[in-house]
Amino acid sequence: MRVSDVPKWDIRTDVVVVGFGAAGLCAAIEARTLGVAVEAFEVASSYGGSAALSGGELYLGGGGGTPVQRAAGFEDSTEDLFSYLVAAGGPGADLDRARLYAEQALDHFSWLCEQGVPFKGSYLPGKWLEPLTDDTLTWSGNEEAWPCSELAKPAPRGHAPQMAGWGAGRLLVDSLARRAVSLGTRVHYDSRVTSLIADEHNAVHGIAVRMDGELRCVLARHGVILCAGGFVCNEGMLKQYAPSTALCRTPITAGNDHGAGIRMGISVGAAAIHMEQFFCTMPFYPPESLVKGIFVNERGQRFINEDSYHGRVTQEVLRQPNARAWLLVDNEIFDRPIINPKIVIAAVGDTWAELEQELRLLPGSLVQTVQQFNDFARAGRDPVLHKAAPWLRALSSPPFAALSFCANEYDALFFTLGGLSTLPTGQVLAPDGSVIPGLFAAGRTACGLPRWGDGYASGLSLGDSTFFGRRAGRSAAACSVSGAMPAH
């Protein structure tokens, strides 16, 4: 929609926030803190977006360590955090974004505390998806796994709000929403933003939004911040942009990740980047005993160090021939993933040859792989895939079992990582690197720190959304859109 199509501005404000999840909440807080008027439009009937359903983990560290890291005895340098974030970004890593985040993550932790996010501050050792106790700090990525372990000194960096059980994201968004509203953000729920309103040079001046059955035009004097989530709910976009997600069945979403923010950005010439990338997982730990098992594909080959983050393992599983793989365990470590107690047990036997036969693998292929692994494990090393010593143990206590991680038998969970190209300020970019005036994006509407499925760690998405949501809010507050404004 163009400015010239606007019959009248129904609402006039300084900053418009589209989507009131983790990124939008932080953007609103910061913009209000700078004293400008902020109106937020949320398609759902409440705040929080998909972050409200998450574990609430934020990936934080650097600067010597957060108070939580230090209390638990972990030092964490800014350089180590930076190096880790660059590795996590993969071949398309954004160095500027990683640098800024590494330098200011410590401040960000303090800021989150100031907003009232309740961190208990205690450390929970072990391998978890998210803390199920009310502890704060966990190992939440690939820090101790090869090759990351060689690229940066490991430290646990997952920081979760205090809550026993799943879903501490609720506490995170509750705190942020209380703060955003108390600071005077005007929030409109059940409001579907249908398009940006731009001038003829694609500078953005506002939005059109459907509220109470009517289309309203909203003038944003300083800018529009798109925080409308990713596109995991949009089948057409998944097929066009991220067709490999067809192997995953369960979107991670509160239901409104329809890609509207990304599409609105594209409508005014923004670049959407790394759109093929996604996080996915078929969680296999906890219990962490299963990390001592080994994954094999239908050729009987191993393919990943199993102490890697569950999302990284799953990316590799989905790449194996026919997206089929099994986790081999022996009696001593046998268990069922707590997230999937009904996991298919594809084969059980007293010898590995029996399992090999039951799985219909090539004679000798699995037996050979297990034997090689066991021989090396007894010597305390894994020269093939570099699994770390604490997880190395010969699989030699029958009976043996193969847990199925075949994509057709274990519903992988997933969400999208591609989005609008932005500067660390949140300003949205065209493919030639020019800034689209008046337009900002954060959260999964933008392509942020997490932009490579293989490098994902729990807390990266919320860390990025909250951190760069804040920056987008500040940038928009400080911005004034160039170009003549309409008189009506």
Place this chain on the structure above:
Amino acid sequence: MRVSDVPKWDIRTDVVVVGFGAAGLCAAIEARTLGVAVEAFEVASSYGGSAALSGGELYLGGGGGTPVQRAAGFEDSTEDLFSYLVAAGGPGADLDRARLYAEQALDHFSWLCEQGVPFKGSYLPGKWLEPLTDDTLTWSGNEEAWPCSELAKPAPRGHAPQMAGWGAGRLLVDSLARRAVSLGTRVHYDSRVTSLIADEHNAVHGIAVRMDGELRCVLARHGVILCAGGFVCNEGMLKQYAPSTALCRTPITAGNDHGAGIRMGISVGAAAIHMEQFFCTMPFYPPESLVKGIFVNERGQRFINEDSYHGRVTQEVLRQPNARAWLLVDNEIFDRPIINPKIVIAAVGDTWAELEQELRLLPGSLVQTVQQFNDFARAGRDPVLHKAAPWLRALSSPPFAALSFCANEYDALFFTLGGLSTLPTGQVLAPDGSVIPGLFAAGRTACGLPRWGDGYASGLSLGDSTFFGRRAGRSAAACSVSGAMPAH
């Protein structure tokens, strides 16, 4: 640029063609055939684009077979061609496009003949990159390799113009250019199109072009067709959209694949899709004796049936740990790839154990793999990777050698496959599937039939560019852009 910014229309025409390579030439021919005025703008000093440097192969068949296929004794059904194209399109295959192409590829061959493209009509058996004799028909993809061999009845479908030696693409574009010009296309060389000219609703009405040092505005009453190639020359776009190409060093291009067409499409709200995909190759055949070798990675594992198309093999090579792989051969099949006679011979020895040691692979890993392969090869089968019987032979005549296909030792060639989302008509689409009025795209500016690196076959890009270039030309000729036109 907006229509309202146009000081005056320096040129008025019906159809504007941006880029005069394979797609643009075909678009111009068809639009002229329908009687509308056509002006083509080419940044280089001559026609042909990257197609002029190519082998000139076109992927054609179906309908019982082209005259060339039939003369050589090959039947080729439309369904088999369709099934093959769908497999080649990978997880994001465009069924409508594949269907249309399969049904009309035979007609397209006749049309190319009518344009004066010289096909000798003879069949050259064996495994080639392109015919180095002046023959026409070769096996140019994965037709006989698993899994394609099980998905569609194989037929050779690569059709090249008559020319001995490399580079028959020259003949293809010469014929098409003669025809386009004789039909009255007005061609402007050394002309850089800098932007589209759109109205406030992003309907496209023309282009701005730098010619003779001045910026001219060109009105296109019926539409603009973007045929400006891919983005393999644009480092910034490669990094943002296709970062995995960093493993490849040698772009396949005539030098102008700067992504300008894709960027112009994005500037008016078009979706750019499958942007991460690319063709790449480290050719290992001819000579075809090398197809009887086996590829292993640094874990000593095989990972691909070596009778696959060289581009498919290369995609897998680049995915191996550290992008390292070697082709293992014995004395009987030893040779050097004709395209790379200086290939690094990483190890030579009288036993596989010697090679394993020289390559510093894990003791036993390579020996075991070769032994398993040899045992099965002697029995005439490859149950691990399904290499077809004609290429199975035990590697047992010392000395043995390992040819390096490590990405840091063999410069992979590559070009991009992602581009603007289009209908089979060439109409450019926004992410929500709506048509952008007045805008068309073809060739590598569009995301066409070849949209998955693993499924590429020689001739798919030129087949797609010429076929859908024609359709874009016809669609634009028949189109009239909606919306009021400026009076000046």
